[in-house]
Amino acid sequence: MENLSEEKNLELFWNVQFIYELGLAMMELDSFEVEYSTQNGLRSFTALDIPDIEKFSKRTAYFQTIDDQPTLYSKLVSKNITRSLNQYLTHWIYPYKGKFHPQMIRALLNYMQINSGETIFDPFIGSGTSALEAQLLGINCVGVDISEVCYLVSSVKTNSFNFVSQLKLQLEDFIKFLLENKDNNVESLISDRITKIEKEEIRNFFRVAELIAHSDKSRRRRKDFSNSFLVNANKMLTSTIDYANCIEENNLSLGEVSIFNKDARELEFPENYFDGIITSPPYSIALNYVENDKHALKTLGHSIEKVKDDFIGVRGKGATKIELYDEDMKRAYTEMDRVLKAGKYCTIIIGNARIDKEEIQTIEKTIEIFKGMNYELEKNIEKIIFGLYNIMQKESILIFKKKGTTS
């Protein structure tokens, strides 16, 4: 019989570089009740005791090996067709600005003690990072986003592995069709052909490939639209097949994912419904989600002026814009509180933007609102944010716990 108190050597993933990541790695160990000491350079840990080593090895996000044996996550992240380490499996699909770091979400789900079979909620699902990470852990996820682009991308990332053979056939059909229709107006031909695909999941998959081709075109990445569409569809299919193989090879039992194209300010879910919430709300004035996805929204037939009214953080100008943002977020937070069970965690990743060198205190306001709704702020972890240096340098991982217990 295995000696359960035997010391084990745990190695962090080589890409772990930041204090917040080390913090999350330690929080993971605490949530699995692992007693440990750290070694030189803080990359190696000696675990004195791992009470449930099998579960830990399956769920950890920040440890690559246990006594030189790869953890499940190290196998998952190796299925990657991109150059970015965290864009493994289908995470890379669609060039969405402001994506979560998937490893961080996995670690937070561990800290929040969400078990497989339970359900988490992300009211601002964006490109679906939390949905895919929950799914991989066997946790169900309900996601909501006002943007149809986000609805499509999140759904496609998390359900396409069920349709590999149909997707292959449909891609072959497109290759043949586009060879025969080289000189015609390919953009509208592709769009019409996608609209005619009967099965929703297959139609959505090729719609996303079309949206990526439009994004490539707007950024002048690929000149030939038809080629761009086929290249993207083929890459998406490769990652989808990787995902399907990964499920089989690792005997994964996945969580169920449901995505809704709805407004976070008016949720249709019952009270005390979810076992946890994890989300990053629109970053006030720091990122304009309508502007970023303008091409995709237009391709889907939306009027940009009209959608602006529904997107939080886009309405108004100057001081009014911030007032409207605060009002909208208050409504969304009240709804989140209503649907979360007592005694459960609500994790919000949010930053303070700057306008004319003045910092808008979004983090502090968020803390105040949650404390007012009877939540305890269990952790406030600062993390660096890339790509928005002039408007926002860092953000906070706010881990709130709703007071009370669920009977």
Ligand SMILES: C[S@@+](CC[C@H](N)C(=O)[O-])C[C@H]1O[C@@H](n2cnc3c(N)ncnc32)[C@H](O)[C@@H]1O
């Ligand atoms: C910071 S992003 C979320 C990114 C996500 N965490 C990811 O990993 O991709 C915020 C999202 O809020 C969405 N949003 C804006 N207003 C909304 C509303 N009224 N209801 C629901 N979602 C909204 C935007 O479309 C955007 O996708």
